[in-house]
Amino acid sequence: VMGDHIYGDGFVEEAVHGEGLVVDPAPRYVDRAEATGVRIEGGRVVAIGKDVPDPDAYDTGFFVLDPTIFAVTAALAQRKASFELSEVMAQAKPPVHIVSGKLWTDVDTPADLKRARAILVSHAVKGTGDGLVSRLINRRVSTRISRLLVDRVTPWQATWATFGVGLLSAGLNLLSPAAAAVLYQVSSVLDGVDGEIARASMRTSPLGGWVDSVLDRYVDLAYLLSLAAVVQFPTSFWPVVALGLLGSVLVSYSTERFRGAFGEDMYRTVPILRFLPGKRDERILLTMVLVLLGLVRELFWVLAVLTHLRVFLTLLLGYRRKTA
Amino acid sequence: VMGDHIYGDGFVEEAVHGEGLVVDPAPRYVDRAEATGVRIEGGRVVAIGKDVPDPDAYDTGFFVLDPTIFAVTAALAQRKASFELSEVMAQAKPPVHIVSGKLWTDVDTPADLKRARAILVSHAVKGTGDGLVSRLINRRVSTRISRLLVDRVTPWQATWATFGVGLLSAGLNLLSPAAAAVLYQVSSVLDGVDGEIARASMRTSPLGGWVDSVLDRYVDLAYLLSLAAVVQFPTSFWPVVALGLLGSVLVSYSTERFRGAFGEDMYRTVPILRFLPGKRDERILLTMVLVLLGLVRELFWVLAVLTHLRVFLTLLLGYRRKTA
Numbered sequence: 201v202m203g204d205h206i207y208g209d210g211f212v213e214e215a216v217h218g219e220g221l222v223v224d225p226a227p228r229y230v231d232r233a234e235a236t237g238v239r240i241e242g243g244r245v246v247a248i249g250k251d252v253p254d255p256d257a258y259d260t261g262f263f264v265l266d267p268t269i270f271a272v273t274a275a276l277a278q279r280k281a282s283f284e285l286s287e288v289m290a291q292a293k294p295p296v297h298i299v300s301g302k303l304w305t306d307v308d309t310p311a312d313l314k315r316a317r318a319i320l321v322s323h324a325v326k327g328t329g330d331g332l333v334s335r336l337i338n339r340r341v342s343t344r345i346s347r348l349l350v351d352r353v354t355p356w357q358a359t360w361a362t363f364g365v366g367l368l369s370a371g372l373n374l375l376s377p378a379a380a381a382v383l384y385q386v387s388s389v390l391d392g393v394d395g396e397i398a399r400a401s402m403r404t405s406p407l408g409g410w411v412d413s414v415l416d417r418y419v420d421l422a423y424l425l426s427l428a429a430v431v432q433f434p435t436s437f438w439p440v441v442a443l444g445l446l447g448s449v450l451v452s453y454s455t456e457r458f459r460g461a462f463g464e465d466m467y468r469t470v471p472i473l474r475f476l477p478g479k480r481d482e483r484i485l486l487t488m489v490l491v492l493l494g495l496v497r498e499l500f501w502v503l504a505v506l507t508h509l510r511v512f513l514t515l516l517l518g519y520r521r522k523t524a
Numbered sequence: 525v526m527g528d529h530i531y532g533d534g535f536v537e538e539a540v541h542g543e544g545l546v547v548d549p550a551p552r553y554v555d556r557a558e559a560t561g562v563r564i565e566g567g568r569v570v571a572i573g574k575d576v577p578d579p580d581a582y583d584t585g586f587f588v589l590d591p592t593i594f595a596v597t598a599a600l601a602q603r604k605a606s607f608e609l610s611e612v613m614a615q616a617k618p619p620v621h622i623v624s625g626k627l628w629t630d631v632d633t634p635a636d637l638k639r640a641r642a643i644l645v646s647h648a649v650k651g652t653g654d655g656l657v658s659r660l661i662n663r664r665v666s667t668r669i670s671r672l673l674v675d676r677v678t679p680w681q682a683t684w685a686t687f688g689v690g691l692l693s694a695g696l697n698l699l700s701p702a703a704a705a706v707l708y709q710v711s712s713v714l715d716g717v718d719g720e721i722a723r724a725s726m727r728t729s730p731l732g733g734w735v736d737s738v739l740d741r742y743v744d745l746a747y748l749l750s751l752a753a754v755v756q757f758p759t760s761f762w763p764v765v766a767l768g769l770l771g772s773v774l775v776s777y778s779t780e781r782f783r784g785a786f787g788e789d790m791y792r793t794v795p796i797l798r799f800l801p802g803k804r805d806e807r808i809l810l811t812m813v814l815v816l817l818g819l820v821r822e823l824f825w826v827l828a829v830l831t832h833l834r835v836f837l838t839l840l841l842g843y844r845r846k847t848a
Contacts, residue, residue, distance in 0.1 A: 259575035406785035407846045413785075414778050414839055421770050429763055439753055439761035445766055446745050449773050455739050456777070461730035461737075515738055522731045 202261030205437055207325055208303030217263045218297025221245055221289055223257035225298060229305040229319055232258065234381050236286055244293050245436035248286045260304050264297065321346045324399035328467035331479035342392035349398050352391055358394035359412050366419030373426040384423050386486040391416065416480065420448045444500040447475055449506025451478055456516045470517045478510035526585030530640055532627030532647055539586045540773040542621025545613055546568055548765030549622060553629040553643055556582065560610055568617050572610045581608065584628050588621065645670045648723035652791035655803035662805055666716035674721050680720045682718035683736050689714055697750040699835035705815035707781035708747050712808040715740065740804065744772045755820050775802055793833025794841045
């Protein structure tokens with residue numbers, strides 16, 4: 201591969217099964233005017249270069265070659281002191297392998313670098329486990345933040361900063377539950393940043409994921425407990441508060457324990473779970489909305505019912521899937 | 525191997541690395557008077573049979589042989605219509621491989637079967653994750669129960685029955701918190717039975733482990749919540765109740781999420797965690813004792829502090845181990 205190119209997982213997975221020059225007829229992430237065009241005839245390269253008019257496809261800088269290519273390079277080396285890989289291709293006329301529309305781009309200039317960073321961050325969104333709110337709202341904001349921070353902040357710094365904002369939202373309940381609810385939602389948006397930075401810069405680690413998950417549970421605990429405390433519910437209502445709090449943890453527990461048992465991402469094994477409401481991003485937006493509407497008692501009722509219903513369905517669907 | 529023999533994992537792991545006849549000089553699970561004795565000289569079998577006087581070791585019925593043994597069996601087959609494996613051994617004089625004191629036994633009579641069942645159940649205790657109370661008290665009782673039930677009850681039936689007893693203990697709080705506390709401890713003892721039956725009868729399943737874990741969380745939730753409700757704590761004390769409840773779940777969450785992240789049993793990766801108090805068996809015995817002493821408020825304080833301290837140490841030790 202070309203050393204100044206970036207390829208997404210999806211691109212590489214398709215490209216490695218090819219033979220010859222991997223080309224893309226419809227590149228999504230490069231400026232076609234700057235790209236190296238390829239003329240294809242009979243499934244082979246017949247012309248290659250930035251000056252090929254109206255090219256059939258573009259050189260992705262990804263090659264799957266066998267040792268016969270060295271005969272071509274040896275012949276070229278006898279004629280010229282230096283030559284480019286595109287000259288080798290023009291000479292060897294290798295077959296082409298089409299991979300279309302997947303992530304690949306090259307980085308030549310500072311502007312390219314900035315563009316590449318933005319592309320990587322927007323591709324660094326977690327594959328599964330995101331709720332509706334995350335997909336529609338949180339990720340759109342968090343990826344913009346991650347784009348700014350990816351070269352300045354480590355994933356661990358983002359994890360701890362997000363934890364700090366979460367605890368701050370809990371503390372803010374003592375001053376203003378409305379402001380605290382907004383800050384809680386802000387912390388939910390920020391919660392995507394550590395993972396995005398980690399994935400975009402290839403620094404993901406199971407350790408980071410583990411610590412982040414446990415800290416998320418503590419942010420929820422701190423926020424909801426301080427909210428319930430400042431509202432001063434009567435004793436008779438506290439079992440509902442406790443059920444809502446516990447349900448929030450048990451939604452995560454039941455899916456994470458599944459991964460521990462089977463070594464599988466439960467959202468892949470039982471995809472319908474992705475569409476069941478009750479995940480953290482959804483709970484937190486709902487929390488903000490209901491607190492702003494002054495419906496705190498209703499909030500805890502909804503949490504108490506919704507979360508345990510979700511755990512029940514998680515058990516049921518997991519059991520069915522595994523005994524089917 | 526002999527088809528009527530039973531071998532433990534530890535035995536097999538050592539035996540397969542041997543050559544010839546695997547013998548045990550100190551069998552722990554067979555009646556030596558009934559066992560096949562082996563006379564050894566120069567590391568080889570020189571005599572074998574139930575009538576060998578004062579044998580050097582006993583035939584475990586486990587052989588690691590190469591195809592040359594068929595020359596011996598062919599010669600014997602020409603002389604006799606039928607013969608026993610011990611005759612083949614006496615003839616072939618294979619080397620012996622000593623595996624001492626590990627689990628192996630044979631099953632010839634109904635009495636042997638009963639004995640074998642008891643041995644299997646007592647060996648079916650979970651390797652890691654048991655707290656001190658489990659090791660010293662719960663397992664001693666639960667294995668006796670499992671021995672009686674292993675052929676009569678499926679692991680799933682045991683799981684649901686234990687869940688039922690746990691919920692019953694929660695409900696019993698309305699009538700008598702003291703009786704409920706004892707029943708809660710009974711459910712903690714019974715909680716070992718499903719796993720023991722499953723392991724002893726080779727019916728363990730990740731599905732069973734997953735469902736059982738989630739149900740355990742609900743038994744704790746139901747018991748502690750109903751206890752707190754009948755005691756009628758003032759509003760100001762309920763945050764402590766909620767912290768105790770959440771901590772009980774988070775102790776499990778933090779170690780299970782570790783397994784999800786790393787695919788490792790955290791009690792193996794960070795063995796010191798086994799000796800930190802706060803696991804479920806320990807919490808439940810403590811709960812029973814404090815409730816019987818009338819120290820319910822103190823119980824929730826202890827749970828609130830102990831569990832979160834344990835989660836903090838879990839994070840710290842896990843982080844250290846993984847960055848060391």
